[in-house]
Amino acid sequence: MALQLELHEVELPLEHPFTIARGTVTKQRSLIAELREEGQSGYGEAPATEYYGASVENVREALEGVRGLVDAQSLATVDPEALLPEWRAALPEDPFALCALDGAACDLWGKLRGEPVHRLWGLEPVDAPKSSYTIGIDTIPVMIDKLKERPDWPIYKIKLGTPRDIEIVETLRGHTDAAFRVDANCGWTADETVMHAPRLAELGVEFIEQPLAPGDEGQEQVFAECALPIIADENCVAEHDVETCAGRYHGVNIKLCKCGGPSIARRMALRAKELGLKVMVGCMTETSVGISAAAQVGPLTDYLDLDGAVLLAEDAANGVRVEQGNIVFPDLPGSGITLL
Numbered sequence: 425m426a427l428q429l430e431l432h433e434v435e436l437p438l439e440h441p442f443t444i445a446r447g448t449v450t451k452q453r454s455l456i457a458e459l460r461e462e463g464q465s466g467y468g469e470a471p472a473t474e475y476y477g478a479s480v481e482n483v484r485e486a487l488e489g490v491r492g493l494v495d496a497q498s499l500a501t502v503d504p505e506a507l508l509p510e511w512r513a514a515l516p517e518d519p520f521a522l523c524a525l526d527g528a529a530c531d532l533w534g535k536l537r538g539e540p541v542h543r544l545w546g547l548e549p550v551d552a553p554k555s556s557y558t559i560g561i562d563t564i565p566v567m568i569d570k571l572k573e574r575p576d577w578p579i580y581k582i583k584l585g586t587p588r589d590i591e592i593v594e595t596l597r598g599h600t601d602a603a604f605r606v607d608a609n610c611g612w613t614a615d616e617t618v619m620h621a622p623r624l625a626e627l628g629v630e631f632i633e634q635p636l637a638p639g640d641e642g643q644e645q646v647f648a649e650c651a652l653p654i655i656a657d658e659n660c661v662a663e664h665d666v667e668t669c670a671g672r673y674h675g676v677n678i679k680l681c682k683c684g685g686p687s688i689a690r691r692m693a694l695r696a697k698e699l700g701l702k703v704m705v706g707c708m709t710e711t712s713v714g715i716s717a718a719a720q721v722g723p724l725t726d727y728l729d730l731d732g733a734v735l736l737a738e739d740a741a742n743g744v745r746v747e748q749g750n751i752v753f754p755d756l757p758g759s760g761i762t763l764l
């Protein structure tokens with residue numbers, strides 16, 4: 425038996441237009457890779473993400489380019505990490521395509537062996553922390569409405585990078601006792617970050633995600649002087665970035681499609697822990713295909729931000745669910761994914 429690759433394209437409406445420091449989107453396109461072997465199917469996702477130059481079209485083209493390679497391989501006797509070096513060599517510049525492929529391989533691997541992926545990795549669902557729910561940038565009344573629509577989440581991640589950031593957090597604090605995290609998506613300077621942090625800490629903010637642009641030389645100053653921990657996101661993309669974030673950030677936000685899938689994300693989480701970094705696993709706006717893959721790494725993390733499928737008005741799959749922040753693993757093998 426050998427692997428068979430099939431590609432599915434989806435376009436799903438968002439529940440609300442979603443705005444961060446860089447712009448607004450109203451729908452999400454994704455490419456879902458399906459790998460088949462021995463009558464089982466595994467699924468992995470590459471959500472189109474403009475910031476990282478990933479479109480459904482270029483991910484499809486990249487995966488069509490490795491179809492011959494994949495069709496000659498099998499997961500019957502090896503694990504996905506054994507196939508990864510060849511895939512990485514064939515897709516050196518395309519972590520989103522690699523993510524869809526490795527996500528599908530991990531899901532299929534577990535299904536072929538009748539075990540959840542996290543269990544094959546020796547991880548327990550009970551160790552997964554709760555997920556935050558993300559509130560995108562909008563007018564303050566709309567941001568309050570978004571929070572009120574999801575009242576029972578234990579943690580909210582607030583997108584910032586506006587002229588009224590402190591006012592946003594102060595106002596939202598009036599409506600919930602939940603923990604806050606903030607994500608400036610590269611929208612601040614070093615001085616602004618150091619200046620905002622004490623007030624944000626008073627307002628119950630646990631950490632600041634990626635305040636500065638990746639090349640900003642102020643990161644050393646922020647690391648030394650900031651009153652809150654700083655988590656790298658846009659600065660922690662590929663596997664080797666974990667090393668360079670040590671001593672410059674307090675933690676890293678690993679996302680499957682930035683790094684190339686669940687196998688690499690797991691290695692990054694293990695390496696980050698060795699380096700004393702806090703580990704977060706986040707997501708793009710993606711369906712339960714991508715969320716279910718990311719959740720398998722969840723028990724290795726300190727922080728989770730896996731609300732991607734919750735932000736969609738329609739989903740493409742059943743799998744791991746995120747309910748009021750709780751990561752609910754289905755009692756199913758693989759990553760638990762079935763397409764709708």
Ligand code: MG
Nearest residue numbers: 607633634657
């Ligand atoms: Mg972020």
